[in-house]
Amino acid sequence: MIASTCSLLMLAALDLPAATAAVTPDSRVIEMLEGVSREELEPVVADLSGATPATIGGAEYSFTTRSSSSGVPIDMAEQYVFEQLSSYGLDSVVYHEFPPESGAPPGRNVIGQIDGTTRADEIVVLGAHMDSYPWNGAAPGADDDASGVSATLYVARSFAGHSFERTIRFAFFGDEENAPWVCDEIGSAGYAARCADAGEDIVAMIQADAIAYDPPESEARIGELVTRRPSNDPGGGDQAIAELWLELIEAYGIAGIEPQHVPSGNNWSDHGSFWNQGYPAALLVAEERDHWNPNWHSADDLVSTFTWPLYVPLTQSYLALAAHLAVIEALPEDTGSRDSDSGPETNDTGTPGHEGGCGCVAPGAWPPLALLTLLGLWLTGRRRAAPARRLSAQRP
Numbered sequence: 303m304i305a306s307t308c309s310l311l312m313l314a315a316l317d318l319p320a321a322t323a324a325v326t327p328d329s330r331v332i333e334m335l336e337g338v339s340r341e342e343l344e345p346v347v348a349d350l351s352g353a354t355p356a357t358i359g360g361a362e363y364s365f366t367t368r369s370s371s372s373g374v375p376i377d378m379a380e381q382y383v384f385e386q387l388s389s390y391g392l393d394s395v396v397y398h399e400f401p402p403e404s405g406a407p408p409g410r411n412v413i414g415q416i417d418g419t420t421r422a423d424e425i426v427v428l429g430a431h432m433d434s435y436p437w438n439g440a441a442p443g444a445d446d447d448a449s450g451v452s453a454t455l456y457v458a459r460s461f462a463g464h465s466f467e468r469t470i471r472f473a474f475f476g477d478e479e480n481a482p483w484v485c486d487e488i489g490s491a492g493y494a495a496r497c498a499d500a501g502e503d504i505v506a507m508i509q510a511d512a513i514a515y516d517p518p519e520s521e522a523r524i525g526e527l528v529t530r531r532p533s534n535d536p537g538g539g540d541q542a543i544a545e546l547w548l549e550l551i552e553a554y555g556i557a558g559i560e561p562q563h564v565p566s567g568n569n570w571s572d573h574g575s576f577w578n579q580g581y582p583a584a585l586l587v588a589e590e591r592d593h594w595n596p597n598w599h600s601a602d603d604l605v606s607t608f609t610w611p612l613y614v615p616l617t618q619s620y621l622a623l624a625a626h627l628a629v630i631e632a633l634p635e636d637t638g639s640r641d642s643d644s645g646p647e648t649n650d651t652g653t654p655g656h657e658g659g660c661g662c663v664a665p666g667a668w669p670p671l672a673l674l675t676l677l678g679l680w681l682t683g684r685r686r687a688a689p690a691r692r693l694s695a696q697r698p
């Protein structure tokens with residue numbers, strides 16, 4: 303009883319589709335999910351990990367490393383991601399420069415954006431990291447984290463041309479292997495701090511990191527969504543994201559993985575930088591306690607080791623979660639009870655202009671009255687009628 307009441311409150315707070323009720327599949331998302339395949343995901347991973355030469359600036363380049371201290375190679379990785387994103391026709395693609403931790407040249411994150419339509423100031427961030435480890439020698443980093451980069455690029459490519467109520471950012475971070483979640487300015491730490499300083503309303507951040515390997519002897523392909531512990535998750539935003547993820551896997555019939563919500567508070571990737579700023583966030587990752595990737599942080603982290611029956615459905619779950627967090631625009635004929643096999647899709651690509659960047663919602667505490675109001679709205683099945691404070695406004 304208490305648990306279900308809590309989940310209701312969390313969903314109302316995030317204004318997510320009701321995870322306690324059945325999620326209604328969207329025909330356009332179904333189509334996008336059907337497009338996720340090894341053939342779509344492998345080329346980017348192969349390029350970034352050196353299995354195939356990448357085309358960057360019109361010339362071929364072969365990666366042996368993407369270490370954050372490598373100079374030219376990490377610069378080339380950033381440019382590769384920038385060029386890939388730029389080819390999709392998003393609303394904007396920019397570099398976000400961050401200062402070096404010590405002595406090195408400035409690093410760069412790459413940020414692509416689809417502007418939201420009716421709730422453009424509410425932002426969903428999808429992340430992955432471009433750099434690899436070890437810092438010296440060969441560092442192909444296929445699973446860690448070219449797998450997340452390729453999945454995030456795929457979602458961006460799939461979403462281009464569709465309209466979403468919320469703004470979506472595709473964030474590719476540098477310097478993850480230097481643990482930005484315990485630093486101030488590098489990589490995702492610098493970016494999350496910049497968002498917070500600008501008062502940006504990030505309603506959810508999902509990091510995809512190391513999502514492509516499972517030992518051959520595994521009996522179950524376990525994918526995890528790691529969140530903070532409920533007791534350490536003010537407002538329950540992480541928990542609501544995880545509930546939605548589980549519901550979506552079931553609703554869309556995403557098969558082949560055993561999804562697990564792990565509320566451990568493990569902050570060892572770029573999502574930790576967003577937790578540090580008080581934003582709801584979660585990490586999508588292959589199970590790693592009993593299903594450890596022995597190639598991790600070595601010259602053997604190669605695309606040839608991938609477990610495609612894990613990587614493909616995990617990417618599908620990531621795409622579905624992103625589409626529902628960002629709230630794909632209702633179809634013109636939609637009356638609120640969308641049927642998964644409803645008629646032909648028409649996509650409204652005429653998004654209203656948005657400055658991008660700094661749509662602000664003033665930080666503030668979460669008042670119980672507003673919470674009850676939102677719960678009432680949720681219970682009557684109505685969309686939120688007026689702007690309301692949400693979890694992301696609760697920065698410490």
Ligand SMILES: [Zn+2]
Pocket residue numbers: 431446447478511512571
């Ligand atoms: Zn990683």
